[in-house]
Amino acid sequence: MALKNRNALKTLFTGGVIPTKENYADLIDSMLNRKDDHFFGVWQQGKRYCQGDVVIYGKSLYLLNIQDVEELVLCPGDTLPEDDQQGEMQQQKVYSTQETAPADPLCICSDIPPPDDKERWCELQLEVDDRDWEVVLDEEGGEPLIVHQIRARIGMGTDDPGTRLQVSGSAGDIQADPDGSNPTVSLLSRGERACRVDWSLDETVQYLTDSLGYAFFRQPKPSSESGAKPKGMPAPTLLFFLTEEGNRPAAGVGTDRPKGILHVEDEGYGRLVVNHRKGNEAATVLLVNCTDGGNGHYLLSGVNQNYAYWQTDASQGLRIIMGGSYDKLSKEMGQGLTAVAVDREGRVGIGTEKPRSKLEVTEANMGSVRVDFSNDNVSISALNERPRPQRPATYHALGVDDEFATLITDAPSGFAFKAGRQTAEGQDYAVDINQGEIVGYLTRTGRLGLRTPHPPEDFDLHVNGHQLSQTAYLETNGKRIVSDGKLDGAEVLEQLQKLHPIYFNWRSSANAADAGRQIGFNAQNVFECFPELTRQLEKDKTVAYGNLTAVLTAAIKEQQRLIRELDQRVSDLEEQLHGKSENL
Structure with missing residues (x-):
């Protein structure tokens, strides 16, 4: 025979079914x-x-x-x-x-x-093995507290409980129902507008209510003066309110009238609203200054299908401020280092709150970089703003007008062009203008030096290396030069005898790599013969090889004169010899 519960026994004695002997035996054993x-x-x-x-x-x-x-x-x-056979x-x-x-x-x-x-x-x-009872010990006295696990409906304040546990009072009901698909607790209020809130537990906690929303309050403790009994409790403080408006959720912190999906109200200080109801169909965050001196200025940030944006009506525009540690923040807003500033005219300043151009990047006591659209043209300027007694502040500007692109500077030595070093780990060469090898100079007077260690001072064009050209013309007409005499051919020819052409190779310091074997003169030898063909460059002498043409021309002319004289003398001698031979 088997023990059966009430529902199983009821099925054995339903209408129209004749119970069997075994059914009655199950009934007897189950009682x-x-x-x-x-x-x-x-x-x-x-x-x-x-x-x-x-x-x-x-x-x-x-x-x-x-x-x-x-x-x-x-x-x-x-x-x-029955099994006892001992009569x-x-x-x-x-x-x-x-x-x-x-x-x-x-x-x-x-x-x-x-x-x-x-x-x-x-x-x-x-x-407790049969799980009908649960024994809980008192933590203080160690006495057993016995709790009977019953399966029944319990009503407090009602004789007809609707769930396993129902507590009824004048304000409403509390119902607990652990028998459904999920355990559920319900609160029901009474009055003109009855409301209900249910919460159940599954993988997530679910809350459901037909009231205006969910409100969370903090009740302050009653206070008394001089030991007198307080007349009443102070009004509770609203902490959080959750509701819906137009089928959209709305949460309010410090307010029961949220104007967006999230509304934080701090009376006397400020207001924060996420997705304002009167927005422009974009995801937005609205921050309003509610202090006495704030003038109601707002900061609105948002993003739509095209772009993200910031917007404000503050009198001085936008600021991005870098502050110190959180514990040292000043009570006043705006304290700290301004990293980026945008004024109401759209000028952007990095390191300054008062940009002078459309974009200005400034480092105090160092310099600035400005992008400017004034003066009818576009320009980018770098300013060295750390003047010294001998060197005032300087600038370098790059711009373009209707016809030309322009480089301009007031630096005393003009422009220097360098070949920078290769990028290396731990080295930030990209912003170090004091590194690299000099490629060329362009002085304020227009002198050009290529691969020279110093700006050109003695030459309009100073090339420390090879020069390749097809034709070079010198403007030596009467408008440019004044004649100072003619070369003496005999003297020139005599001095040429002292010149010694040589083979040579450039040293590595000359920056003339792959030049190979060369033919030329030693500058000191040229100076001793023709000092006019040399110029002193610091401690070194240089040779004007192009001007040797005039020297060679004078020497050739002198040689040609000598040749003509010799020819004439040879002719005269031949005629004399011929005349003597005829006389014989």
């Missing part, structure tokens, strides 16, 4: 039998109880346990178990340690004392 199970409910005065019977007395369960009875005793009228056993046999057994030791009749008699009754210590 509590006082005779077999020894449970007699609430103790009653005068009722007969036998060894092992259990009763309810007060708020506890008690077991009848007579100390001098060692085994279970059969009362008159009891029958032996010799007497129904009224008593197992006792006493020499003389009582007249009727099998039963305790009406003269039995109540269960508070500790000699005959013992209070049951319930086990």
Whole structure:
């Protein structure tokens, strides 16, 4: 036979179905039998109880346990178990340690004392293995606290609970329902407009209400002066309010009238609104200055399908300020280092709050870079603003007008062009203008020096290297030069005898790599013969090889004169010899 619960038993005895023997056996085995199970409910005065019977007395369960009875005793009228084949056993046999057994030791009749008699009754210590009871110990005293796990509907303030637990009062109801798909707790209010809020627990906690929304308050503690009893509690402070408007969620911090999906109100200080209801269909954040001196200025940031933007009506535009540590922030806004400033005219300053151009990047006591659109043209200017006694502040500008692109500077030595070093780890060569090798100079007077270690001072064009050209013309007409005499051919020819052409190779310091073997003159040798063909460059001498043409021309002319004279003399001698031969 099987034990069945109430619902299972009900199905065995439904209408139109004839119960079987087994059905009745299941019904009997599933019922509590006082005779077999020894449970007699609430103790009653005068009722007969036998060894092992259990009763309810007060708020506890008690077991009848007579100390001098060692085994279970059969009362008159009891029958032996069916499997007991010892017919010799007497129904009224008593197992006792006493020499003389009582007249009727099998039963305790009406003269039995109540269960508070500790000699005959013992209070049951319930086990929890069957999960019908749960024992919780008191943390302070260690006394057991017994909680009975019952499956029933409990109502407090109502005789018709709608859930497993319902507490009803004048203000409303509290209902707890752990039997659904998810455990649920519900609050119901009474009044002209009844409202309800439910929350249930699954993988997430779900809240549902038909009220205006969810409000969270903080009730301050009552205060009293001079020990006097306060007249009443102060009004609670609204902390958070969650609602919906136009099928869109809305949350308010410090306000119960949120103007956006999030509205933070700090009275006397400021207001923050996310996605303002009166926005332009873009995701926005609105910050309003509500202080007395704030004039209601706002800062609006947002993003739409095309761009992100900042907008303000503050009198001096926008600022990005770098502050110190959070603990050292000043109570006044705007304290710190201004990293970026944008004024109301759209001028942007980095390192300055008052940009002088459309864009100005400034480092105090160092310099500035400006992008400017004034003066009718576009220009980018770098300003060195750390003047020294011998070197005032200087600038370098790059711009373009209707016809030309222009480089302009007031630096005293003009322009220097360099070949920078290769990028290396740990080195920021890209912004170090003092590194690199000089490629060329362009002085304020227009002198050009290429690959020279110093700006050109003695030459209009100073090339420390090779020069390749097809034709070079010198403007040596009467408008440019004044003749200072002619070269003496004989003297020139004599001096040329002292010149010694040589083969040579450039040293590495000359920056003439891959030049190969060269032909020329030693500058000192040229100076000794023709000092006019040399010029001193610091400690070194230079040779004007192009001007050697005039020297060579004078020498050739002198040689040609000498050749003509020799030819004439040879002719004269030949004529004389011929005349003598005829006379002979």
